[in-house]
Amino acid sequence: MPSSADSSLTRANMRFAAAIVLTGIVAGIVGWVCIHLLHLVEYLAWGVTSGTLLEAVTASSPIHRVTVLALAGLIAALSWTLFFRKNRTIVSVSEAVHGRRMPVLRTLWHAITQIIIVGLGASIGREVAPREVSAALGAWISDTLGLDSRDRRIIVACGAGAGLAAVYSIPLSGAVYTLEILLVTLNARTVAPALTICAIAVLVTTGWERPAAFYTVPSVSATLSLTVWALICGPLIGWAGLQFRRIVHSFENARPRSSHLLWTLPLALTAVGVISIWVPSVLGNGQASAQTQFDAAWLGGLGLRVALVTLLAKAVTTLVTIRSGGWGGTLTPSVALGAGLGAVTGMLWSLMWPGTSLAAFVFIGAAVFLGSSMKAPFTGLILVIEFTHQGAELLVPACVAIGGAVAATAWAQRSATSDT
Structure with missing residues (x-):
């Protein structure tokens, strides 16, 4: 008969496996929501239905451009002023990986504000929002399943990497980002979850077919x-x-x-x-x-x-x-x-x-x-x-x-x- 220690280890590994699958699914959903929220804002602000944001911006008048960006500044100012009104702090992904609690609702508030102002044209990246939300939800899943501190750290980091992977459909980059920047560790316990969670997230967001390249580049060769x-x-x-x-x-x-x-x-x-x-x-x-x-x-x-x-x-x-x-x-x-x-x-x-x-x-x-x-x-x-x-x-x-x-x-x- 298996010992109690073996049984305990088996249960811990089963919980870890469940966390891997759930975090991948959740990160994929987060990526899908971020993509469609961004597209909705771009449609409302710039009339983007097909083509690129640059094409829509170029077709707009100078007054429209200034007005939309002024609106973005006002929305961002009001949102973050309220956010910080009671000395609320923003917990970064790296802090969450090292064990700091990342409140889900506050993280959602912070992330949605980022996506809205990027859609309105603010000159800032959109990738932090899905990383933060996916990390926060990964932490919640880990705590719900009762993972130990080591496995919780892995799941939170992988959730952040999967959020990045999902929003751009870049599974390998999400996994490498997780391992090189957040975990700084290469072993079976980190590599397998990083690759698996990012793959699941991209599959949930965009399905089997890969979308067109983010940048259109002609064929290149070394010289x-x-x-x-x-x-x-x-x-x-x-x-x-x-x-x-x-x-x-x-x-x-x-x-x-x-x-x-x-x-x-x-x-x-x-x-x-x-x-x-x-x-x-x-x-x-x-x-x-x-x-x-x-x-x-x-x-x-x-x-x-x-x-x-x-x-x-x-x-x-x-x-x-x-x-x-x-x-x-x-x-x-x-x-x-x-x-x-x-x-x-x-x-x-x-x-x-x-x-x-x-x-x-x-x-x-x-x-x-x-x-x-x-x-x-x-x-x-x-x-x-x-x-x-x-x-x-x-x-x-x-x-x-x-x-x-x-x-x-x-x-x-x-x-x-x-x-x-």
């Missing part, structure tokens, strides 16, 4: 020119990603959490609306800005100017949104900024050494910058591969660039530590 560029520019773009991360963290810590939000957010997002009169691609989570960089080669002599203006405008609008009190993600904005750096440096490089598709520079720039800004090089590369449905042909120069970026950012961090 000697691209590889040399990657060797030189990879560390520079990686260093830029690290600096962006530092600025974002500084602005996140300094953003207001009081009634000051009632003027900072409406003012900031109105300014974003004004900028969109000339650079409409700054609106939204960053997809439009990154796609503009992939398309810059088709603009001929104007390509470099468009790429540079789009890069600077997206950086300014994203940072202003965060500093004024906005909450949201920086994943897709980081892709846009990295794509911009890849486009600008790639165009200049091609003047000296032609023969490489601009999209290849943009792809690698996005992967390097994203990986450096997240301190997760594998996640950055896999994300851009799944976003574009491209990348196998560019793995050699991409790895050269990312390796150089990792070395450069490690050196920069050590230098900063020694200086202090």
Whole structure:
């Protein structure tokens, strides 16, 4: 007969298995709701029924753009002012992974506000909302099933990764994000749940068929020119990603959490609306800005100017949104900024050494910058591969660039530590 210890272990493993399945299903539902809520807001605000947000924004009048962004600022200000009125704090996913309680209703409130303002055009990412809600519900499932602290930590982290996977239909990226950033552990007890939960979540959200690529990218191939560029520019773009991360963290810590939000957010997002009169691609989570960089080669002599203006405008609008009190993600904005750096440096490089598709520079720039800004090089590369449905042909120069970026950012961090 089995011992009581064996029976107890079996029951614990059965509860863990149940938590894996339930968390995957719940994260998939969360992703589906976030996608459709975003589309509903975009339809109401911009009339998006088919096509892209950028096409709808471009077709709208300047007054409409400014008005909608001012409305976004007012909604965000009122929501977060009420949220923080009684010294309520926002529990991050990383804090929840380490055991801090993540109230489900407050997390829903916070997440819905993020989705609404992104749909209205705020220059911030939408990926934090499904991660937070899925993590909170994963914690609730773990507590309901009576999981121990180790298994609870795994389920909460996997729930967050699955929320990311579901909203973009990127199962492998969600699993790698979970393992590289949240759990920082590779063993059977973490790898199996991460892959399984993300797969279930994507299946629930989008079914068996994979949706179209998040970014439309022409066929790309590696060249000697691209590889040399990657060797030189990879560390520079990686260093830029690290600096962006530092600025974002500084602005996140300094953003207001009081009634000051009632003027900072409406003012900031109105300014974003004004900028969109000339650079409409700054609106939204960053997809439009990154796609503009992939398309810059088709603009001929104007390509470099468009790429540079789009890069600077997206950086300014994203940072202003965060500093004024906005909450949201920086994943897709980081892709846009990295794509911009890849486009600008790639165009200049091609003047000296032609023969490489601009999209290849943009792809690698996005992967390097994203990986450096997240301190997760594998996640950055896999994300851009799944976003574009491209990348196998560019793995050699991409790895050269990312390796150089990792070395450069490690050196920069050590230098900063020694200086202090």
